[in-house]
Amino acid sequence: MQIKSISLFVSAALALTFSLPACATDSLPARSWNTSAELGAISTTGNTQGASFTGKIDAKQELEVWSNEYILSGYYKEDEEAQADGAQQRVVSAERFSLSAKAAYKLLQPGSRLFVLGSHVDDKFGAYTRYSTIGIGQGSQWYKSDDKTVDVEVGPGYFSGTRASGGEDNGLTVRGAAALKWKLSDTAALSQTMSVERGAVNTHSMAETSLSTKINSTMQMKAAFSARSDTNVPEDKKNTDTQTSVTLVYSF
Numbered sequence: 001m002q003i004k005s006i007s008l009f010v011s012a013a014l015a016l017t018f019s020l021p022a023c024a025t026d027s028l029p030a031r032s033w034n035t036s037a038e039l040g041a042i043s044t045t046g047n048t049q050g051a052s053f054t055g056k057i058d059a060k061q062e063l064e065v066w067s068n069e070y071i072l073s074g075y076y077k078e079d080e081e082a083q084a085d086g087a088q089q090r091v092v093s094a095e096r097f098s099l100s101a102k103a104a105y106k107l108l109q110p111g112s113r114l115f116v117l118g119s120h121v122d123d124k125f126g127a128y129t130r131y132s133t134i135g136i137g138q139g140s141q142w143y144k145s146d147d148k149t150v151d152v153e154v155g156p157g158y159f160s161g162t163r164a165s166g167g168e169d170n171g172l173t174v175r176g177a178a179a180l181k182w183k184l185s186d187t188a189a190l191s192q193t194m195s196v197e198r199g200a201v202n203t204h205s206m207a208e209t210s211l212s213t214k215i216n217s218t219m220q221m222k223a224a225f226s227a228r229s230d231t232n233v234p235e236d237k238k239n240t241d242t243q244t245s246v247t248l249v250y251s252f
Contacts, residue, residue: 032061032062032063033059033060033061034059034060034061034062034251034252035057035058035059035060035251035252036056036057036058036249036250036251036252037055037056037057037058037249037250038055038056038222038247038248038249038250039053039054039055039247039248040053040054040055040245040246040247040248041053041054049079049080049088050077050078050079050080050090051077051078052075052076052077052078052094053074053075053076053077054073054074054075054076054243054245054247055073055074055075055247056071056072056073056074056247057070057071057072057073058070058071059071065105065106066103066104066105066106067103067104067106067113068101068102068103068104069100069101069102069104070100070101070102071098071099071100071101072097072098072099073097073098074096074097074098075094075095075096075097075243076092076094076095076096077092077093077094077095078090078091078092078093079091079093092124093125094124094125095123095124095125096121096122096123096124096125096126097121097122098119098120098121098122099119099120100117100118100119100120101117101118101119102115102116102117102118103115103116104139109140110141111140111141111144111151112138112139112140112141113138113139113140114136114137114138114139115136115137115138115139115153115155116134116135116136117133117134117135117136117137117157117175118132118133118134118135119132119133119134120132125164126164126228126237126241127163127164127230127232127233127234127237127238127239128161128162128163128164128169128230129162129163129164130161130162131159131160131161131162131204132159132160132161133157133158133159133160133173133175133197134157134158135155135156135157135158135173135175135197136155136156136157137153137154137155137156137157137175138153138154138155139151139152139153139154140152146183147182147183147184148180148181148182148183149179149180149181150178150179150180151178151179152176152177152178152179153175153176153177153178154174154175154176154177155174155175156172156173156174156175157172157173157174157175157197158170158171158172158173159171159173159197159199159202159204161202163232163233163234164233164234164237165234165236169199169201169202169232171199171200171201172199172200173197173198173199174197174198174199175195175196175197175198176195176196177193177194177195177196178193178194178195179191179192179193179194180192180193186214187213187214188211188212188213188214189211189212190209190210190211191208191209191210191211191212192207192208192209192210193206193207193208194206194207194208195207201232202230202231202232203229203230203231203232204228204229204230205228205229206226206227206228206229207226207227208224208225208226208227209224209225209226210222210223210224210225211223211224212249218250218251218252219248219249219250219251220248220249220250220251221246221247221248221249222245222246222247222248222249223245223246224243224244224245224246224247225242225243225244226242226243226245227240227241227242227243228240228241228242229241
């Protein structure tokens with residue numbers, strides 16, 4: 001995949017994001033959708049040449065008894081490497097896309113809900129080149145104050161993955177997740193999320209710590225560190241992948 005293809009992907013994703021609220025207003029009350037789109041890019045020239053792109057679309061829908069969320073994210077990186085004959089050639093070193101959808105039914109107790117979740121990841125250079133999960137469970141708000149909230153989820157699930165070395169892994173899992181949101185000030189917020197899916201052959205975990213600062217009412221600057229880990233990986237792969245990013249976020 002070349003940079004032009006990535007640019008087309010980003011353009012299409014942003015176009016989809018901006019169309020969501022417009023479509024929703026035809027049949028839903030105002031502000032039932034809360035959507036954010038973030039994008040970051042780095043290009044280097046000179047002695048070191050390359051480019052990387054990261055992007056994410058997060059669309060939340062709040063209804064009277066349902067709370068739904070749809071997330072599309074991607075990361076792409078290519079570097080220019082010297083070949084044996086001295087020529088320079090661009091080589092893709094990272095290519096990952098993920099999609100998830102969650103529908104949560106609100107219970108009578110504030111902050112409590114029943115949910116169903118589905119996700120799919122394509123990661124060309126990961127320990128698992130494809131990884132799909134479905135899960136159900138219950139979520140609750142363990143803590144809430146004027147500036148902090150802590151939400152947790154737990155429940156059973158099922159995963160199916162294709163290892164980079166070939167072969168398939170699949171089976172039942174137990175999933176646990178937690179999210180901390182901390183409003184540091186009127187313009188800054190800290191977020192910490194973590195999820196663990198434990199199965200018979202693999203334990204898959206993800207975590208992200210992010211700090212966002214408002215530029216204006218709709219724009220934010222976000223700095224984030226994320227980690228993904230698998231316990232069952234091929235010998236030539238590492239158990240943990242990390243990513244540090246700085247992105248511009250547009251919310252509406």
